[in-house]
Structures are given as C-alpha cells and as structure tokens.
Amino acid sequence: MALPTCDPKANPVKSFIAGGFGGICSVLTGYPLDTIKVRLQTMPLPVAGQPPKYKGIIDCAVKTFSHEGVRGFYKGISAPLIGVTPIYAVDFAVYAAGKRLFQSDEHVKLTYSQIFIAGAGAGVCSALVTVPSDRIKVLLQTQPVTGPVMYNGLIDTALKLYRQGGIRSLFKGTCACVLRDSPTGVYFVIYEALQDLARRHSKTGSITPTSTIFAGGMAGIAFWSLAVPFDVLKSRLQSAPEGTYQHGIRSVFKELMAKEGPKALYRGVLPILIRAFPSTAAVFIGVELANDLLTF
Template sequence: MAEVSTVAPTASPKQVSAVADFVSGNFGGMANVLVGQPLDTIKVRLQLDHGRFKGAWDCGVQTVKNEGFLALYKGMAAPLVGIGAVNALLFAANSQFRKLLQDHPGQVLSIGQIGLAGAGAGIVNSVLASPVELLKIKMQAQFGKPAGQERYFSGPVDCAKYLIQRDGFANGLGRGMVATILREIPAYFGFYSGFEIVKRHLTKDQEQDASVTQLMVAGAAGGIGYWIFSYPFDVVKSVVQNQTENPKGFYVGRVMKQIYARDGINGLFRGMAPTILRSIPAAGATFTAYELSMRMFDRL
C-alpha cells in the first residue's frame, strides 16, 4: 500500500476537528510504517531485482545476513516523518470529494461513490506521496555496504539534497509523479470501497461504531484491495524512481513493455506476495491506531 499510509475515517456522521484527524492520522500512519516496513523493503528490492534473489524469503535472508536485521527498516525515516503531511492531505481531499458527491449533509454514499472519492483523493495525495516514496525507495535499494557503490546515501536528507542539486526539484524529487498518480487512482478506489464493503457487512449497516476487531478486518480487506487494483503501476514507479536518468515523455507504457519483454507478466507482479502479506497487519494496525486515537479525542 503505499504506499505510505492507508487510513480512512469511519462513517460516523459526527464532525471531527482537523487537529484530531491530523494527530490520529499520524498515529495510524506511523503504525503502518512500523509494522509494514520490513516486508515493504523486501517488496521494493524484488521489484528492482535482476537475478540476485530467488524470491521473497531469499531476499529477506540475504538482507539480514549481509546488512543486519535493521536493514529491513531502510528508508523508514522518510515515510515516518512525512506521514503526517501525507495523511492530512489525503483526509482533507477525501472529505472534500465525499462532500461534493453528497446531495445533502450526512448522506450515506454508495460504494461506487466512496471509491470515486477515494480515487480523487489519491490524485491529490500523489503530490506528497511521490517524493516521500522516492526517498524511501532510494534508501531501500542500497544493498550491502557503502564500499564500492557509486553514491551511497547516509539518509533521506542526504539523498534529497543530492537529487535536487543534480536534477532540480521537479526531475529530482518529482520523478515518478505520473506513475504515482496512475497507481493512486485505482489503488484508493479499491482501498476505500473494499474497506467500506467489509465494514458495512460486519456492522450490518448499523450506525454504531465498528469494533477494533471489525476495523482491523475491514482495514486488511481495504489494504488488499489497494494492491490488487494497482500493483503493476507500483512496479513501474519503483523502477523509474530508482533510475539514474530521468524518464522521458509518457514513460509508463514504455517501462511496462520493457519489464514485460525482459521478465514476462511475472515481472509486473514481482514482490506482490509479500506486499499482500504486509497489507494485512499493516492496515489492521493503521486502523486500530487511528480509531483509538479518534475515540480518545471524542472523550476529551
């Protein structure tokens, strides 16, 4: 998922403050990163792999053997720090799109409308999600020790400075923006609609708040939906953002063809198994942290 955070507010008619939403979003996003980062690192390395790894398990074993266990958390600083801004933008955009689709305040939207609002929020969210994920991927792609590597980044700040100095802001931190947008549209359609379908089924469309367990199950379903709807675009994004040279023109179709020509259809889905596995506990942790935080604000 993006993959930085996949949090959605519950369908409660109560209006929540921007502060509560922002703080709860931070907690939810941080929980997502802390729980999901190891498998996300394996996913990215498999997406960029050219024969080094035999699969997800081998990637994890080699990573720990050569770099230590903490190497599975490479690139965590960028999403952990940037998650607040990303979540705030996502929540605000999603709320606005939902309001635009309502005929009157408090109207319960259809699943299709919820998915459409999520897709719109995904487009807006890409503005911040793309550079945050680019820095994360650059760090995760560094395999082994600094010696012998052309440019080894000490952290996301070092990486950002280098990219901006070399390519400017748009081509440096903005690389992969188109691929991110094309990923986020179907991803957040699948996420929000998947979450809402399962939550409504579990609560029988009743108005009371979903339990923590129900939120975890619905969140896991939404996380799976996020990736099923969008995974090939995420592969393209990872490849493009890790390249040294800037992509030219409308590169998404061209990169997909290159991956397919080299690795077949499996190339566009490499790393999907650990990604789906990651989405279940990560999304569950995200929703649990978000909801518990929101309920704390309700009691204040």
C-alpha cells in the same frame, strides 16, 4: 470504538490528524516487507547461467538479515516516517472533504458510489504528496551494500537529488505514483462496506477493533491487488539512474515487456500482499483510535 449507523458529518481537520497518526502506525508495521518488496522489484536480470540475486521473499529476507542485520530491513524508513504524516493526513482529510460535499446534514448515509468518488480524489491528492518520500525511500532501500555509499540518509539523498536534477528529480515517478494510488476509491469502499456489515451483525450497532482490523486488512489486500503493476513500474523508474528512461513510465513498461514479460509486473507481489493486511489494518486502527480521542 463505536460508530453510529448514520455517517457523522465528515470533519477534514480531525481526519487530517487521525490520518497522520494512522500512517505512522502503518509504516512501523509494514516497513520490513516493503524493503523486501522493493528489492525484489528492482533487482537486475541475472546473467545467463547465473542465479537471480534473490530467489524469492524468503531468500531476500535471509540475505538482507545476514548481510545487514535487522537495520537492513529499515533502510530509508526516515523518509516515509517523516513523509507519512502529511501523506495519510492529506489522504484522509481529502476523503473527509469529499464525503462532506455529499452530506447535507449529520444523518445522510453516503452511497458506495459517493464513497468511491471521495476516495479516488483522496488517492490522487495523496499521491502527489507521496512522490518525494517514495523516491528517497526506494533509493535508500536499493543502494548496494558493498562499495562506496551513494546516499547517507534522508537529507543527504534529498540534497543530492536536487543538485542532480532540481525539483523534477525529487518528483520523478509522479505519474506512476498517481496511477498506483488511483484504486484508493476501492480501498475506502471495501473498508466502509465491511464495517457496515459488522454493524448489522453487532448487537450494539457498533464497530469493534476486530472488525476494524479485518475491514482495514481486506481493504489493503483489495487495493494492492490492483496497484501492484503500477508499483513495480514506479519502483523501477525511481531507482534508475538519471536519464535511463526518457519517456518515464512508458519507457519502463516497454523495456519490462520486451525483456521480462507480463509476469514481471507482479514481481514482489507476495510481500506486498502479506504486508497489505497488517499495515492497512494498522492505518485504520490508528485512525479510529485517534477519532475516538479527538473530541472536536
């Protein structure tokens, strides 16, 4: 997994394939914690005198396992698995295209400002691809265990959403998703900076799987530390019945502040940050591996 000290000219097609593979690695690694995160973010306020539905990450995990078994942690995984290839593929392809705009030849070393701009553009574009699969995933993760089943998998959920509100229903939460993914520029800057540091301290001037795991994991933690409040708002909006929030994310934010206060913006932060390191490390391990195997 060796990289030269100068950036090779970015290849969007190669990055498209590598990004898709990296995304699949990420979903398989981090999905159980994603389910816990969404359930903590979307649980209703307890009735006065009653305990909350989940007391925290451990309680949520125990209740999920006891009521639903291991499969409960993977509810809705088909949506991100099917959607993740284009999402991460677009993310890394747009990032490569953005880098390419700044590269006049193979030996141009990009500045971190240029990396940030390319990464920010990638985040916005990938967010637009993310919305439908995120919407379906959240609904499948949060539907009640008891009572009639409202959604039976990916296709059934997509069809019911389309019948209820057309394309707009599938893309509910687009603004929130774009805001959540806006720190992607930071994500790529942290990764590239830590890999540059690893190269400088390497005898061969190359990165290693260890440095990729560390750089990818830390990039994920940095990204999610900034993105959590928007992710909470997105999950609340996407899991709500049609017509609940007339003004989208603004209505969610107003209600959240009035009823629960600022601390609610960080509900589910622990499983997010625990998941961030391994799942993002898996993305970059997958991307670097694919880049090594792809020879064009």
